[in-house]
Amino acid sequence: MGCVSNMPILMAVLISPGTPGRFVLQAIVVTSAGIALLLFFILGRRGLRRRYFHRRDLRVFALRKQWEGILNGSVPPESWRRHSLDSEIVEEMLFEGMEAAHAAGQREEAARLLHVLRTSGLLSTRMHEASEYGGWRRRRALVALGRTRAPEVVPVLAGALEDEDLETRVAAVRGLGGTGLAAAATEMMDRVVGRGLSTPGLTLQNSLLQCCQGRPEILQPYLRQAQGRAREMLSRVLGELATPAMEEDILLLAADPLPEVRASAARALGVARPLAALELLGELVKDKEWFVRLRAVVALGSIEDARVIPILIESLCDENRYVRLRAAGALAQMGPRLEQIVEKVIETRDRFALHAIISEIERAGGIAHLFGAISDPNRRVEATTTLLQALKAGQEQMRTAARGELRPVAAMKPGKAGS
Amino acid sequence: MLRHFISVSNITLFVYYLASNLIYLALLIIALFASLRHRRRLASIRLEHMRTSPLAPPITVLAPAHNEEKSIIESARGLLALDYPELELIIINDGSADKTLEVLREHFQLRPADVLYLPELPSAPVRGVYMSQNEPRLLVVDKEPGGNKADAVNAGLNAATKPYVCVVDADSILERDSLLRIMVPILADPRRVVAAGGIVRVLNGSRVRDGQLTEVRLPKGWLEVLQVIEYLRAFLIGREAWAAGNMLNIISGAFGIFRRDLVRAVGGYRTNAIGEDFDLVTRMHRYLLEQKMDYRISFVPDPVCWTEVPSDLRSLARQRARWHKGLLDVLWPNRDMLFRPTYGRLGSIGLPYMWIFELLAPVVELVGYTTIILAAVLGVLSREFFIQFLIYGYAFGTMISIGAVMQEEITYKRYNDWRDVIRLVLYCFFEHFPYRQMYLVWRLQGFWQYFRKDFVWRPMKRIGFHGGDSKN
Numbered sequence: 001m002g003c004v005s006n007m008p009i010l011m012a013v014l015i016s017p018g019t020p021g022r023f024v025l026q027a028i029v030v031t032s033a034g035i036a037l038l039l040f041f042i043l044g045r046r047g048l049r050r051r052y053f054h055r056r057d058l059r060v061f062a063l064r065k066q067w068e069g070i071l072n073g074s075v076p077p078e079s080w081r082r083h084s085l086d087s088e089i090v091e092e093m094l095f096e097g098m099e100a101a102h103a104a105g106q107r108e109e110a111a112r113l114l115h116v117l118r119t120s121g122l123l124s125t126r127m128h129e130a131s132e133y134g135g136w137r138r139r140r141a142l143v144a145l146g147r148t149r150a151p152e153v154v155p156v157l158a159g160a161l162e163d164e165d166l167e168t169r170v171a172a173v174r175g176l177g178g179t180g181l182a183a184a185a186t187e188m189m190d191r192v193v194g195r196g197l198s199t200p201g202l203t204l205q206n207s208l209l210q211c212c213q214g215r216p217e218i219l220q221p222y223l224r225q226a227q228g229r230a231r232e233m234l235s236r237v238l239g240e241l242a243t244p245a246m247e248e249d250i251l252l253l254a255a256d257p258l259p260e261v262r263a264s265a266a267r268a269l270g271v272a273r274p275l276a277a278l279e280l281l282g283e284l285v286k287d288k289e290w291f292v293r294l295r296a297v298v299a300l301g302s303i304e305d306a307r308v309i310p311i312l313i314e315s316l317c318d319e320n321r322y323v324r325l326r327a328a329g330a331l332a333q334m335g336p337r338l339e340q341i342v343e344k345v346i347e348t349r350d351r352f353a354l355h356a357i358i359s360e361i362e363r364a365g366g367i368a369h370l371f372g373a374i375s376d377p378n379r380r381v382e383a384t385t386t387l388l389q390a391l392k393a394g395q396e397q398m399r400t401a402a403r404g405e406l407r408p409v410a411a412m413k414p415g416k417a418g419s
Numbered sequence: 420m421l422r423h424f425i426s427v428s429n430i431t432l433f434v435y436y437l438a439s440n441l442i443y444l445a446l447l448i449i450a451l452f453a454s455l456r457h458r459r460r461l462a463s464i465r466l467e468h469m470r471t472s473p474l475a476p477p478i479t480v481l482a483p484a485h486n487e488e489k490s491i492i493e494s495a496r497g498l499l500a501l502d503y504p505e506l507e508l509i510i511i512n513d514g515s516a517d518k519t520l521e522v523l524r525e526h527f528q529l530r531p532a533d534v535l536y537l538p539e540l541p542s543a544p545v546r547g548v549y550m551s552q553n554e555p556r557l558l559v560v561d562k563e564p565g566g567n568k569a570d571a572v573n574a575g576l577n578a579a580t581k582p583y584v585c586v587v588d589a590d591s592i593l594e595r596d597s598l599l600r601i602m603v604p605i606l607a608d609p610r611r612v613v614a615a616g617g618i619v620r621v622l623n624g625s626r627v628r629d630g631q632l633t634e635v636r637l638p639k640g641w642l643e644v645l646q647v648i649e650y651l652r653a654f655l656i657g658r659e660a661w662a663a664g665n666m667l668n669i670i671s672g673a674f675g676i677f678r679r680d681l682v683r684a685v686g687g688y689r690t691n692a693i694g695e696d697f698d699l700v701t702r703m704h705r706y707l708l709e710q711k712m713d714y715r716i717s718f719v720p721d722p723v724c725w726t727e728v729p730s731d732l733r734s735l736a737r738q739r740a741r742w743h744k745g746l747l748d749v750l751w752p753n754r755d756m757l758f759r760p761t762y763g764r765l766g767s768i769g770l771p772y773m774w775i776f777e778l779l780a781p782v783v784e785l786v787g788y789t790t791i792i793l794a795a796v797l798g799v800l801s802r803e804f805f806i807q808f809l810i811y812g813y814a815f816g817t818m819i820s821i822g823a824v825m826q827e828e829i830t831y832k833r834y835n836d837w838r839d840v841i842r843l844v845l846y847c848f849f850e851h852f853p854y855r856q857m858y859l860v861w862r863l864q865g866f867w868q869y870f871r872k873d874f875v876w877r878p879m880k881r882i883g884f885h886g887g888d889s890k891n
Contacts, residue, residue, distance in 0.1 A: 024807045024808055025807060027811045027815075028807065031818050033820045035814060038824075039821065046837065078706045081785075136462065140459075140463055143462070167460065170607065174464070174465065177468070178465070198607060200606065201609065202472075202475070202476075203607065206472050208470070209472070209473075236474070239428040240474070322580055325580075359531075359550075
C-alpha cells in the first residue's frame with residue numbers, strides 16, 4: 001500500500017514534457033468523483049441505516065403490542081404481511097419464540113407459533129424461496145426453514161442436498177440439523193451412505209447429532225452399511241449418543257479396521273458404559289494407534305470403578321505423552337485411593353509415569369490428601385511408605401537429571417515422543 | 420545523458436505508479452466482493468450451534484508475553500473467557516524482566532508441572548512449566564529470553580496438545596466469539612483450510628473492562644488515527660483480496676490459527692526471523708505447494724483482535740523499520756519461488772507484487788524524489804504538470820483510504836459514533852503529508868538496518884490496558 005500515493009513518483013513523471021496532460025486531468029476528475037461518491041455513500045448509508053433501525057424499533061414495539069392478536073388470528077396476517085418490514089419482524093419473533101419454547105420443552109407453545117407460520121403463509125414463502133431461488137437467498141431460506149422444525153420442510157431441505165453448489169448443500173445440512181427431526185437425519189444418512197453426499201464432515205456430524213439426540217438407534221442400520229469415511233463419520237456421531245442397548249454395535253466398531261472408528265467406539269463406551277465397557281476399553285488402550293488409546297483412556301477416566309485403576313496405571317507408561325497425561329489426570333481424580341495408586345505407579349519403576357502422576361496429583365490438590373492419610377493412625381504406615389518411596393524415586397530422577405541423561409524440563413524417555 | 424536518464428526513469432516510474440494504482444483498485448473491488456460473500460455466508464451459519472458442539476476441534480491459544488505485568492492478567496482472563504467449546508491457553512513468559520510470571524503465579528495459583536514439555540521445535544531453554552490450580556485450561560511456560568516472538572511461540576508449540584493452535588499477542592484483546600468466527604472456514608472445509616487469519620484493529624482509544632472491549636472509539640492522537648486507516652486498508656482490502664485468490668502470505672502474528680501438525684512439519688517458527696508471521700506462512704505455502712497439496716489459507720474479516728499500536732513516533736519508527744526488515748528477511752531467502760510453476764499463483768503474482776510494490780516501494784519513492792530534484796535543477800520540470808500529477812496522486816491515495824473506510828462501513832461497522840467516522844474520513848485527506856514521507860524514511864531505515872545486520876528487537880512504548888475499567 002505504501003506506493004499508492006507515492007508523491008515522488010508522480011513528481012518524476014511530471015517532468016517529462018511529453019506526458020499526456022489531458023489524461024492526468026481526466027484522472028483527477030474521475031478520482032475526485034470517486035471520492036465524492038464514496039463520501040456520499042458512507043454518510044448516506046449511515047443516515048439510511050439510522051432511519052431504518054429507528055423505524056424498525058417502532059414497528060417492533062407496535063407489533064409486540066399486537067402480538068397476542070397476531071398469534072390468535074384476531075389481527076389478520078394480511079394486515080402485517082403487506083409490509084415487508086413487518087413480515088420480517090414477525091417471522092424473526094416467531095422463530096425466536098419457537099426456539100425458546102423448544103429449549104424450555106414447551107411443545108404446545110412451539111406448535112402454536114408454528115401454526116401462525118403456516119397460516120400466515122410465511123412458511124410457504126420460505127419453502128418457495130428454498131426451492132425456486134438460487135444463491136445466498138436460497139441458502140438463507142434453507143437455514144430459516146430449519147428453524148421452523150416443521151416436518152413438511154424436510155423434503156425441501158433434502159432436495160437442496162442434491163444441489164451442485166457446495167454452500168447450498170451445507171446450508172441444507174444446517175437446515176436439516178436445525179429441524180432436529182428423525183426424518184431429517186434419515187434424509188442425510190440416505191445420501192451419505194447411499195450416494196456419497198459431499199459436505200464438510202463437521203457440519204454434517206453436528207446436524208446428525210441434533211437430529212439423532214435421544215434416538216441414536218436410527219444410526220444403526222446406516223452404520224452397518226457404511227464404509228470408509230461415511231463409517232468414520234457416523235461412528236463419531238454414535239460416539240456421542242450411544243446407549244447401553246447399542247452394545248452389540250459398539251462391539252463391532254471396537255474391532256473395526258479403521259482407527260477413527262475404533263476411537264469413536266472408545267468414546268461410545270465411555271458415554272454408554274455397557275456391561276462390556278471395561279473389557280473392551282482394556283483392549284482399546286493397547287491399540288496400535290495413539291489416538292485410539294487416548295480416547296480409551298479418556299473413557300476409562302469417566303468410569304467410576306476401581307477396576308479401571310490398573311488399566312490406567314498401565315496407560316501411564318504409554319509411549320505417547322498425551323496418553324500418559326490423560327491417564328495421570330484420570331488417576332489423580334480418584335481421591336480415596338491415591339496412596340495405593342502412587343504405590344502401584346512406583347512399582348512400575350517408570351520414572352516418567354511417577355513424575356506424571358505426582359504432578360497431576362499436585363495440580364488436583366491431592367498432595368494434601370496424601371498427607372492427611374499420614375495423620376490417620378490406621379493408614380499412616382502405608383501412606384508414609386508410599387510417600388517415602390515417591391520421594392526416593394524423585395531423588396533418583398534428580399540424580400539421573402544431574403548426570404545429564406534427562407533434561408530437567410523435558411521429562412521424556414528417548415523415543416517416547418508424542419505423536 | 421542525464422536528460423535521457425531522467426526521461427527513461429520518468430517512463431518507468433509512470434508505468435510503476437499506474438500499475439500500483441490499478442492493482443490497488445482491483446484489490447479494493449475484489450475485497451468488496453469477498454466481504455459481501457462472507458457476510459452472506461455468515462447468514463447461513465449459526466454460531467450458537469458451534470459454541471455447544473462436542474465435535475468442534477480443540478484449540479490451543481498461544482500467547483507469548485514479554486514484560487507484560489501491567490496487562491497479562493486482563494489478557495489471560497479475556498482469552499480464557501473466549502467462546503469456544505474446547506480451549507487450552509498457553510502463556511509463554513519470554514524471559515520477562517518485570518513481574519509477569521509472579522503476577523500470573525499469584526493470580527492463577529501456578530504450580531510447577533514438569534512433565535508436559537517436549538522440546539521438538541527450537542527455542543531458548545525453558546525454565547519451567549506451570550499449571551494453574553484454579554484454571555485447568557491454563558498452562559504457563561517460563562523460558563529464557565529468546566529475543567523474539569518466534570522463539571517464544573515455538574516453546575508454546577512444544578507444549579501445545581490440541582490439533583489447532585491460535586497465536587495471539589498477550590497484549591491484544593480478542594472479541595468473545597472470535598475463535599468461533601475464525602474457525603468458520605476451517606469447519607467448512609477442514610481438509611483444505613490449513614490456516615486462517617483474523618483482522619487486527621487498533622485498540623487505542625477504546626474502552627476495556629475485565630479484558631473485554633466494552634466500547635469502540637477512535638483514538639485521540641493523529642498518529643494513532645492514521646494507523647487505524649492503515650490497518651483498515653491492509654486488512655479489509657489487502658488481505659481480504661489476496662486471500663480470495665489463495666495468495667495470502669501474511670497472517671498477523673497478533674491473531675491467526677494454524678493446523679498444529681503443519682506448523683510442526685515446516686519446523687515451527689524460524690527463531691531468527693524478523694517477520695516471523697510472514698515467514699511462517701510463506702514456508703507453509705512453499706511446503707504445501709511442493710507437496711502438491713490442495714489447500715487454502717483463508718482470511719476471515721469478522722473475528723476481531725484489538726491491539727495497541729504505537730502512540731509515539733519513536734516506537735512507530737522502530738516498528739515500521741522492523742516490518743520492512745522482516746519483509747526483506749522473508750522475500751530474499753524465498754526468491755527461488757519467483758516465477759516457478761511449482762509455486763503457482765503465489766510465485767507468479769503474490770510474491771512478485773510483494774517485491775515490486777511493497778519491498779522496493781521506498782527505493783522507487785527515493786528515486787522519484789531524486790529525479791524531481793534533478794529535473795528542477797536542470798530546468799526540465801513542468802510546473803503545471805507537476806501540480807496536476809500531485810493532485811491526482813493525492814486524490815487517488817485518498818480515494819483508496821476512503822474505500823477502506825467504506826468497506827468497514829458496509830461490512831463490520833465497528834465505529835458507531837458519527838464523530839468517529841467523520842474524523843476517520845477527514846484523516847484520509849491528511850495522511851499524505853508528512854506521514855508518508857516519515858514512513859518512507861522508516862522503511863529505508865529498515866533496509867539500512869538489515870544490510871548492517873542490525874536485528875536487535877527494540878521495545879515499543881506501551882500504555883497498557885490494565886485496571887478494571889480503563890480507557891486505552
